[in-house]
Amino acid sequence: MLQGPTDRQMQLAAWSGLVVNVLLTLAKAAVGVHADSRALLADAVHSGADVFGSIAVMVGLRVARKPPDADHPYGHGKAELLSSAVVAAVLVLAAVQVGYDSIGSLFTAVSPPSPPAAWMAAAAIAVKEALYQYFHRLGRRLHSRSLLASAVDHRSDVFASSAALLGIVLALVGRWAGVHWLLYMDGVAGAFVALLVLKMGYDLARETAQPLMDRVLEGEELLPYERCVNGVRGVRRIDGLRVRDHGQYVIVDVKIGVDADMTVARGHAIAADVKQVLMQEFPRVLDVLVHVNPYYPDPPVDRGPRDSEEGGA
Incomplete structure (x- = not known):
């Protein structure tokens, strides 16, 4: 396999994304259950999908850096594109699951989340924005499709956590102000998160499809x-x-x-x-x-x- 500074940077980025996604998934799930927040639990499902996506990126990078051989005279670069396609598929599937659960919560008795859910969502926004900036800049500099795909995924997390935070805060305000309909904003935020994730997955799949079909520069x-x-x-x-x-x-x-x-x-x-x-x-x-x-x-x-x-x- 080809080794060098570029490869080490890409592997470090992939590992850092994987570790952060695992920690965020566990933290969101734990706080979401404890705080009884539909929006934060939906965000935890999204982060769990990111864990799978990070693993796909690492596998794609590992295969893509192999040098050309007799069976693959043009190299193995499309393995990285396949990993991007896997990330897109995971995003779409996660969006469907999150949307189903969130919409279902709107038709049941609802209770407001507790404040720790808002703090967890705010922390996730800060961490994911930092990861987006890191992956986006590195992906552009190294012309890495999988790193740029991961950057898109991290940015989708920023939007998802922002929507979750807004829904949680509105639900808390509803409890404190005695406005019953605001209590449903936590579930509404979860459904909105699902729409954001679905769009991100669709856009990523469309961008990845072109090089996979031997796109040429024009x-x-x-x-x-x-x-x-x-x-x-x-x-x-x-x-x-x-x-x-x-x-x-x-x-x-x-x-x-x-x-x-x-x-x-x-x-x-x-x-x-x-x-x-x-x-x-x-x-x-x-x-x-x-x-x-x-x-x-x-x-x-x-x-x-x-x-x-x-x-x-």
Whole structure:
């Protein structure tokens, strides 16, 4: 497996996310039961789903860092994308379960939560926002899909805990002020948390699906690669350029036109230059496949099909 500072940073981030999610799940569940808070228990279910998501990210990172081999010549980068898809699926399933429980609580006798639930939700907001900032910045710097997916997950926790906190506070105010309908805000907050988590899971699944289906860079994303190839001495034209996204890295397929009367050795040297320049200029490029075409200043004349006497059977 490939080892290095980047790998160590990603593994440290994955482990830190896992440990924090386990601790938050246990703390929210314990306080939620003790304080009788539907919203906090819903948030605990969400954090429990995060534990599973963190494990999926760690497994994806471990597989993705394997070098290319005979069976996987383009590397194992899509394993990281699969882990992102697992995170998305877990978010959706957790949202369904949380929403079901929270909506059901609205049709039963309700009692207000106790103040510790509000303090636990506030603490969770602070911790999860810090994790979001850490994962988001590291994921962008390392071009890691799974770390960015985890960042989205942590941000969803911030929104979920904020909604839980609001519902808990309103329920407490309802008890103190004697406003009965406010007591249901704890359950309403749990249902709102479910909607937030469901949307996050859907958005993440949609973003992950594109690279899994061999998405290629388009438009302005492709321009820097085009400028780089055109800048190589001897390249007269780009006949085709595809940059395939594999998560942490990309694979470049390029067809270049060189002078038609050039020797094969010289054409090969230009192709080697194109590959070297692309890999030096763009750290995400893992490999470059260059196809050389003959370039004619004027298009060759189409002389049409041969006479039947010459080409007939």
